[in-house]
Structure formats: C-alpha cells, structure tokens
Amino acid sequence: MERMPNAVRVGGVALGEGMPKICVPVMGKTPQEICGAAARARAAGADLIELRIDSLSPMPTVQEAGAACAAARESGLPLLFTLRTSRDGGSGAAEAAPYEALLTGMARSGLCDAIDCELSVGEAAFSRIVRAAHGAGVPVVGSSHAFHVLEDLETPARWLAQQAALDADVLKAAVMTSGRVQALEAAWRMARAGETLGRPYIAITMGSEGAVSRVGCEALGSCLTFGTAGGASAPGQIPAGTLRTALEIFHAAFAQTEKV
Secondary structure (H helix, E strand, C coil): CEEEEEEEEEECCCEEECCEEEEECCCCCCCCHHHHHHHHHHHCCCCEEEHHHHHHHCCCCHHHHHHHHHHHHHHCCEEEEEEEEEHHHCCECCCCHHHHHHHHHHHHHHHCCCCEEEEECHHHHHHHHHHHHHHHCCCCCEEEEEEEEECCCHHHHHHHHHHCCCCCCCCEEEEECCCHHHHHHHHHHHHHHCCCCCCEEEEEEEEEHCCCCHHHHHHHHEEEEEECCCCCCCCCCHHHHHHHHHHHHHHHHHHHHHCC
C-alpha cells in the first residue's frame, strides 16, 4: 500500500487523485464465469474491478476465494475483494467470525489489491481486519449500505466518520433515497462530512434519482464510482462506457473552471 497526499494506491490506480475512477463489479458462479466477467469489465474501460465473491458462495473458503481472485486477475486490472453480506444487502453469510477470517486470510494472501470491510460487522472486528490488512500492506475500503430510505440523512455521514476513526483507507457510504431532493441532500451531507476526514471517500445515493452521485461524483469529491459491464450489483448503476463519457465531461468542466 502506497499513500500519497489524500490518495490511496490500489494496484496501479490512485484513488483520490485526478478524475474519479470507475470500478466494475465482477460476479460469477464459477472461476470461469468470473474470468469472463473480468474480461468484459476490462473491455468496458474499467480502472479496477470489484470481485463480489458472494456471487460465488455465501461464505467461500480462503482457497475457493483465492481461485476466484486468480481468475479475476487474468484481466490485469487492480482487484478489490468484497464479500457483500446480507447485513449490507448482498448474498453473503452474515456471521461475523467467518467473515473476519475470510477477509484477513485474503488480505494476507497477496491475491487482491484491496479489501472491502463492512462497518456493520462491528467496531472490534472491523478494527482487527484493518490492522491485519495493513500488516499485509493491503488498503481497506470501509463500507456501509442502506437499501431502505433512512429517516436521518446524517446517518451515512456518521458512517464515514466512524470508518475513518477505525482507520479505513477509503470511506464508502451508499444509501437509498426517495426523490430528487432527498438524493441531493443525502449526497451533500456525505460530501460535507467526507471533506473533513482527510482521506478518499465514496458517496453514493442509489436508485435512478441518485444517478447524480454516480455521474457527478467529482462534484461531490468522491474518488470512485461503480459502473456495469453486464449485470448491476446495486440499483442505479450505469454502463461503464456511458459513465466514463459523463466523468470526462465533468472533469473537463472542472479543469476549465480552474483556468478562469
């Protein structure tokens, strides 16, 4: 793991530097399917891929997960390893102990460039996973998700702060919202919090009305956005090629404004 000012390096990609990066989730029931999905992600223009290992099994062994990582790495893209549990809207098993063992084992395996760790596993387990990953030189993307509309829109901002306090390298919150105004308000609150935390963050409002957080992520300060090269892993994801066009338009507009 190489740290730069307000940036975190994941493989050959610097999160928090330059235009926001595009991550494409990769899913499959076998290593062969995962290999094919990773190749499609590369063809679609992904900067890195997220291996959603819960598409392979609710709780794979380290050996099974390693084989899937090896298949995904044939794409040549940096790899974020994720077991999205049912706690956070995925298909993965929710038991904390095997989740911790899997993430710790994968961080130490050398087969992934970063790991995603859900804050919902609990502060103690989250902290242990982060320490183990850092000991292996692997950065951690903290993550929190709500697939229902939250009553308190400050909640995702608090999640980001809590992830930072527990030493995650990149902070992420993704929430479902109802209507354009709520989508904008939730995104603004996360961006306001993220700017104070001194590390790269990802602020996402899910669903069609939250698309502004995906295409306009640079305006929110987000370091990364998620696109598709086939099936989506969350509501509102946009094809990676279309997403890159939008990101480039925003990035060029920001560059032009800075020259004025």
